[in-house]
Amino acid sequence: MANIFGRLFKSRDKPKDRVSQAPAFYMGQSISGKVVNERSSMQTTAVFACVRIIAETVASLPLHTYKYVGDGKEKVYSHPLYKLLHDEPNKEMTSFTLRETMMTHLLLWGNAYCQIIRNGRGEVLGLYPLLPDKMMVDRDKNGEIYYAYQKEGLIYYLGPDEVLHIPGLGFDGVMGYSPVALAKNAIGLNIAAEEYGGRFFANNATPSGILSTSGTIKDPTKVRDAWQAAYGGTSNSNKVAVLEDGLTYQPISMPNSDAQFLETRKFQIEEICRIFQVPPHMVADLSKSSFSNIENQSISFVVHTIRPWLVRIEQAMNRKLFKESEKGNYFVSFNASALMRGDYKSRMDGYSIGIQNGFFSVNDVRRMENLDPISAEEGGDLYLTNGNMLPLKMAGAYAKKALKESESSEGEVEEN
Numbered sequence: 001m002a003n004i005f006g007r008l009f010k011s012r013d014k015p016k017d018r019v020s021q022a023p024a025f026y027m028g029q030s031i032s033g034k035v036v037n038e039r040s041s042m043q044t045t046a047v048f049a050c051v052r053i054i055a056e057t058v059a060s061l062p063l064h065t066y067k068y069v070g071d072g073k074e075k076v077y078s079h080p081l082y083k084l085l086h087d088e089p090n091k092e093m094t095s096f097t098l099r100e101t102m103m104t105h106l107l108l109w110g111n112a113y114c115q116i117i118r119n120g121r122g123e124v125l126g127l128y129p130l131l132p133d134k135m136m137v138d139r140d141k142n143g144e145i146y147y148a149y150q151k152e153g154l155i156y157y158l159g160p161d162e163v164l165h166i167p168g169l170g171f172d173g174v175m176g177y178s179p180v181a182l183a184k185n186a187i188g189l190n191i192a193a194e195e196y197g198g199r200f201f202a203n204n205a206t207p208s209g210i211l212s213t214s215g216t217i218k219d220p221t222k223v224r225d226a227w228q229a230a231y232g233g234t235s236n237s238n239k240v241a242v243l244e245d246g247l248t249y250q251p252i253s254m255p256n257s258d259a260q261f262l263e264t265r266k267f268q269i270e271e272i273c274r275i276f277q278v279p280p281h282m283v284a285d286l287s288k289s290s291f292s293n294i295e296n297q298s299i300s301f302v303v304h305t306i307r308p309w310l311v312r313i314e315q316a317m318n319r320k321l322f323k324e325s326e327k328g329n330y331f332v333s334f335n336a337s338a339l340m341r342g343d344y345k346s347r348m349d350g351y352s353i354g355i356q357n358g359f360f361s362v363n364d365v366r367r368m369e370n371l372d373p374i375s376a377e378e379g380g381d382l383y384l385t386n387g388n389m390l391p392l393k394m395a396g397a398y399a400k401k402a403l404k405e406s407e408s409s410e411g412e413v414e415e416n
Contacts, residue, residue: 030184030185030187030188030189030191034188034191034192034195035188036180036181036184036187036188036191037180038108038109038133038178038180040191041108041180041187041191042108043191044187044190044191044194044272045194045283046190046268046269046272046273046283047180047187047190047272047276049278049282049283049284050107050272050273050275050276050278050283051103051104051107051108051276053278053282053283054103054107054276054278054305054306054309055099055100055103055104055107056100057306057339058099058100058103058306058309058310058313058334059095059096059097059099059100059103060096061310061334061335061336061338061339062086062334062335062338063085063086063095063099063332063333063334063335064082064085064086064332064333064335065077065079065081065082065085065086065330065331065332066330066331066332066333067079067329067330068328068329068330068331073331076330079330080123080124080125081124081321081322081330081332084124084126084127085317085332089114089126089127089128090117090126090127090128091126092128098114098127098129099313101129102114102129102166102313103309105129105131105132106166106168106176106309107168107179107276108178108179108180109132109133109176109178109180110132110167110168110169110170110175110176110177110178110179110181111132111135111137111165111166111167111168111175111176112129112132112165112166113129113130113131113132113135113147113149113163113164113165113166114127114128114129114130114163114164115127115128115130115149115158115162115163115164116161116162116163116164116320116321122323123323124321127164130149130163134149134150134151135147135148135149135150136148136149136150137165137174137175144159144160145160145174146158146159146160147159147160147162147163147165161320163320164316164317164320164321165316165320166312166313166316168312179275179276182275183271183272183275186268186271186272186275187272187275189268189271190265190268190269190271190272193264193265193268194265197265266285266287269283269285270285273285276305277301277304277305278301278305279297279298279300279301281294281297282298282301299340302336302339302340306336306339307336310334310336313334314331314332314333314334317332318331318332337368347369351365351368355384356384356385356386357385357386358383358384358385359383360383361380361381361382361383362374362379362380362381362382363380363381366380
C-alpha cells in the first residue's frame with residue numbers, strides 16, 4: 001500500500017521556514033458540554049439531512065465542458081476534462097460520488113481537496129479526493145502555498161498546481177472555516193436535547209422520583225440500585241412495586257412541559273437549517289410551509305444556497321484544471337435549469353410564450369423535456385413569432401400605407 005500511495009502522490013520538496021496558517025476556530029466541547037466535531041454532528045438528524053440534501057443536489061446536476069464560440073458557447077465532448085468531470089474522475093468512483101464527497105467535506109470541514117494527476121503535457125488524467133482533516137495548508141518562505149497531506153504515517157508535500165482546493169467561507173481567501181466549528185454551540189445543544197430525550201424514554205418516559213422513609217437506611221446506594229434494577233427502563237415497565245421498611249415513593253413532576261422540550265428540539269432544527277441555508281420543509285419540517293409558499297422556498301433554495309456553491313466549484317475548477325493556453329477559451333459549468341423547471345403546467349405555459357415570441361424553437365423545448373427532436377424539414381428548428389407584432393419603426397410605415405389606402409378608397413367612392 002505504501003508503494004501505491006508513493007506513486008499516487010508526487011511530492012514536492014519539503015518547504016523551509018514555514019509561515020503558520022492556523023485556523024481561528026476549532027472543534028471540541030460546546031457550552032452544553034457535548035463534544036462537537038464533523039462526525040459527531042452527522043449523528044444528529046438535522047445536520048445529516050442538511051448535508052445530504054445539499055451534497056446530493058450539487059452532485060446530481062450535469063457538469064459540462066464548454067468552449068466560447070463568438071458571442072455564445074458550445075459543449076466540447078472531445079476535451080479530456082469532459083469525461084473526467086461528467087462521467088469518471090478516476091478509476092474508483094463516478095462523477096456523482098466525487099462531487100458528493102467534495103460537498104460533504106465543504107459543508108463539514110469548510111474545505112475540499114482533490115489531488116490532480118497530470119500527464120507530461122499538463123492534461124488532467126484523474127482527480128482523487130483527499131480528507132480535509134489530514135491536510136495542512138501553509139506558505140513557504142517565498143510566500144508560495146503548499147499542501148502537506150498525511151497518509152499512513154507519511155507526509156506528502158504537494159504544490160498548488162497539484163491540488164484542486166475549494167475553500168468555503170473564510171477570512172483570508174485561502175482557507176475556509178468549518179460551519180460545524182463556527183456553530184458548535186447550536187449543534188451541541190441539539191445533541192444534548194436528543195440525548196436527553198433518549199435517556200428520558202429509556203426510563204419508560206417516567207420521571208425520576210424519591211424513595212423516603214422515616215427511619216434510617218444503612219446503605220442508601222444499595223437500595224437505589226436495587227430499585228433501579230427492578231423497576232427502571234422500558235423492560236420493567238408496568239411492574240408492581242413492593243415497598244418495605246416504611247419506604248414511600250414520591251415521583252418528581254415531569255419537566256418536559258416546563259422546559260418546553262419539544263419546542264426546544266423544533267427550534268434547534270430551524271437553527272441548524274439556518275446554518276446551512278436549507279428551507280425547513282426540505283428536512284421534513286412542514287410547520288411553516290404551505291401550498292402557496294413551498295415552491296417559492298424551493299426556488300430560494302436554488303438561488304441562495306445551491307448557486308453560490310456551484311459558482312465556487314466552477315471557478316476553482318476553471319482556475320486549476322485548464323492549461324494556461326486554454327484559460328479564457330474553455331470553461332466548465334453546471335446546468336441548474338432542471339432545478340427551476342416547476343410543475344408541468346407552468347413549464348408548458350413558459351414554453352408556449354417562448355415559441356410564440358421567437359426565443360425557443362420546437363426542438364429547443366423538446367430537448368429540455370428529453371424528447372427526440374423534429375426534423376428541420378418539418379420545422380423543428382424554426383424560430384417563429386406572432387405576425388401582429390412589429391418593430392416600432394415599421395408601425396409608422398404601415399399606418400401611412402393604411403392612410404393612403406383609405407384616402408384612395410374614399411376618392412373612388414366620390415367619383416362613383
